[in-house]
Amino acid sequence: MAKVKSLADLKKMKDNLQSKMDLREKSDAPNSMVQVKVGMATCGIASGAKEVMNFFIEESAKRGISAVVTQTGCMGYCYAEPTIEVIIPGKDPIVFGDVDVKRADEIIEKYIKNGELVDGIIPVNYNTID
Amino acid sequence: MEKYKMHILICGGTGCRASASELIQSNLENALKAKGLEDEVQVVTTGCFGFCEKGPIVKILPDNTFYVEVKPEDVDEIIEEHIIKGRQVMRLLYTDPDKKETVSDSKHMDFYKKQIRIALRNCGFINPENIDEYIARDGYSALGKCFEMTQQAVIDIVKASGLRGRGGGGFPTGLKWEFASKNDADQKYVVCNADEGDPGAFMDRSILEGDPHSVLEAMAICAYTMGADIGVIYIRAEYPLAIERLKVAIKQAREYGLLGKDILGSGFNFDVEMRYGAGAFVCGEETALIHSMEGLRGEPTVKPPFPAESGYNGKPTNVNNVETFANIPVIINKGAEWFSSIGTEKSKGTKVFALAGKINNVGLIEVPMGTTLREVIYEIGGGIKDGKKFKAVQTGGPSGGCLTEKHLDTPIDFDNLLAAGSMMGSGGMIVMDEDNCMVSMAKFYLEFTVEESCGKCTPCRVGNKRLHEMLDKITEGKGTLQDLDLLRNLSGVIKDTSLCGLGQTSPNPVLSTLDNFYDEYLAHVVDHKCPSGQCKALMQYIIDPELCVGCTLCARNCPVDCIAGERKEAHIIDVEKCIKCGACMDKCKFNAISIQ
Structure with missing residues (x-):
């Protein structure tokens, strides 16, 4: 392994290494970040939730969005799998259905970046108990 | 670039390893491989999470799920349910004992709520055997920053931070550094004292196991300020895992050029070697430690x-x-002001404590100075085991004293603990409940100091032995009132006439129990009774004939057959033959057996 020769070298090294630790740093403070939850029950996986999840993880890093992408269990919208829930800090969670890679791209560009709503929103008409 | 979508952190501290965390890790890796997930999920061994009571601990990120008491056979379920389907394995979550609710995120646990982790910042977060993870968290940047400052400027930051020595003495660290920097010599040394010897203390071990690079970096910073180029870590040979992790860390730091010649192009040379101590308590004292190194x-x-x-x-x-x-790298990076804003007026920052004894949440915690004992014991520690009553907490190990109910609301810092008749020490906290006899407790600590006294000073070598004999006599029920005066008198002599900290503080457990629990001593000496029923010589098991229904359960369980009686008639214990094992009392379903 190459030696670290100066403080500038060390900083560069840190910047390169940081992305590997990103996920851990982010999990420590999820509330200040965009959270994307992907429904990954059997039906979700069967209809392609895994690809969508990988897409979110890779693209949010590439496009410089600091987001925590997690998986969650069945959300109950079996007719609209893959389903995802997006929480932007300070806003109510929004659930999107029928999310393929194309729609995921749209969600990142329009909703996460600019707050514009896109097709496929499933109105949440239930309450959860804290 | 391949990016992991989940991280699984497993505690690799000594405690969790003892409960098979290594097997859990290899099971996880194998299971992930079997499912073809090894490129998506990263398995990381970390240092201690602190919640040793509930170990082994497995934490899953990014959803921050905190699994407790995980067994190797739970791995498949975690992979199937959590990793693949995203459903938490409820039965492995922590259950709040008061609310009876499961808590999945450690941030919401009472154990973690009040903690601020500075010295333990990387423990349970990074892989201690991977320098990259340390660097990713600003590792070694403090050292680089110091090279851009004068030596005095660095010392000034440490001085301004108000950091005091965490080994027990509480001497201002910056001042110590300044003294060493002002003495000119052709060769100087930085020594890290890792000879943690207090019974029940394991914070230094956990830091070395969980974040060895932070210690190496700080030693280099210290060396830079004083002009030393050799560092020595004096560590107990009984800490094999910490030694192993240090060796790996030193090797990696050398490979990166962060130890060795011309570090970061500054022209400054520094390297670290290790010395193993044979686990003598007195070697925690710095002059004794140095002699042992020589x-x-x-x-x-x-x-x-x-x-x-x-x-x-x-x-x-x-x-x-x-x-x-x-603490040093963080102080350099975040500034003296930030550090000194935490804590009390004269004790800045945080302190790591090892909670042990009769407390629900045994473990490693770090709290701001000034947190009260009540908060530590009841909120973080979860109170006393089995709902028993709190009696005392011993701080400062064998050199400290015990603190009682009336001290519970004292904010913990160096000076308050001294004023209360104990001391900070290295941070061991042993909690005692109503079943603990305070005379026996003092005897236990004396036993330790008698064994550990190096023998140089007569008062310590002989005096402590005599103290121990007197305490032994008292617990045997043969003590007299005169012994109590003699105990106090001799304690004073030992304190005044011993050379080092060991002798000067070894009578503290006796003095503080005499001060706080004089009644208990009197009960032993005058009434020949041990109020907490711990001193076997002073107790008798008695069957209450009113309550005994003659079920014969006690007689059948007595290992020495000293219980007589007919079926359905009250039984009697033969006091002469009884070995006081307590088996009968444990078995009796009618509470008919008591200790007198």
Whole structure:
């Protein structure tokens, strides 16, 4: 392994290494970040939730969005799998259905970046108990 | 670039390893491989999470799920349910004992809520055997920053931070560094004191196991300020895992050029070696430690000269404790002001405590100075085991004293603990409940100091032995009132006439129990009774004939057949034959057996 020769070298090294630790740093403070939850029950996986999840993880890093992408269990919208829930800090969670890679791209560009709503929103008409 | 979408952190501290965390890790890796997920999920061994009571701990990120008491056979379920389907394995979550609810995120647990982790910042977060993870969290940047400052400027930051030595003495660290820097010599040394010897203390071990690079970095910073180029870590040979992790860390730091010649192009040279101690308590005292390093007997010598003038090999030497060092890089990076904003007026920052004894949440915690004992014991520690009553907490190990109910609301810092008749020590906290006899407790600590006294000073070598004999006599029920006066008198003599900290503090457990629990001593001496029923010589098991229904359960369980009686008639214990094992009392379903 190459030696670290100066403080500038060390900083560069840190910047390169940081992305590997990103996920851990982010999990420590999820509330200040965009959270994307992907429904990954059997039906979700069967209809392609895994690809969508990988897409979110890779693209949010590439496009410089600091987001925590997690998986969650069945959300109950079996007719609209893959389903995802997006929480932007300070806003109510929004659930999107029928999310393929194309729609995921749209969600990142329009909703996460600019707050514009896109097709496929499933109105949440239930309450959860804290 | 391949990016992991989940991280699984497994505690690799000594405690969790003892409960098979290594097997859990290999099971996880195998299971992930079998499912073809090894490129998506990263398995990381970390240092101690602190919640040792509930170990082994497995934490899953990014959803921050905190699994407790995980067994190797739970791995498949975690992978199937959590990793693949995203459903938490409810039965492995922590259950809040008060609310009876499961808590999945450690941030919401009472155990973690009040903690601020500075010295333990990387423990349970990074892989201690991977320098990259340390660097990713600003590792070694503090050292680089110091190279851009003058030596005095660095010392000034440490001084301004108000950091005091965490090994027990509480001496201001910056001042110590300044003394060492002002003494000119051709060779100087930095020594890390990792000879953690207090019974029940394991914070230094956990830091070295969980974040060894922070100590190496701080030693380099210290060396830079004083102009030393050799660092020595004096560590107990009984800490094999910490030694192993340190070795890996030193090797990696050398490979990266962060130890060695011309570090970060600054022209500054520094390297670290290790010395193994044989686990003698007195070697935690810095002059004794230095003698042990030189290959001499681990005996303390008179100060002055202080090690800062004439230490290892007669050269200026600065000795700091592991936890003290672990605070340094953060202080440099975040500034003295930030550090001194935490804590009390004279004790800044945080302190790591090892909670042990009759407490629900045994473990490693770090709290701001000034947190009260009540908060530590009841909120973080979860209160006393089995709902028993709190009696005392011993801080400062064998050199400290016990604190009682009336001290519960005292904010913990160096000075308050001293004023209360105990001391901070290295941070061991042993909690005692109503079943603990305070005379026996003092006897236990004396036993330890008798064993650990190096023998140089007569008052310590002989005096402690006599103290122990007197305490032994008292617990046997043969003590007299005169013994109590003699105990106090002799304690004073030992304190006044011993050379080093060991002798000067060894009578503290006796004095503080005499002060706080004089009644208990009186009960032993005058009534020949042990109120908490711990001193076997002073108790008798008695069957209450009113309550006994003659079920014969006790008689059948007595190992020495000393219980007589007919079926359905009250039984009697033969006091002469009874070995006081307590088996009968444990078995009796009618509470008919009591101790008198």
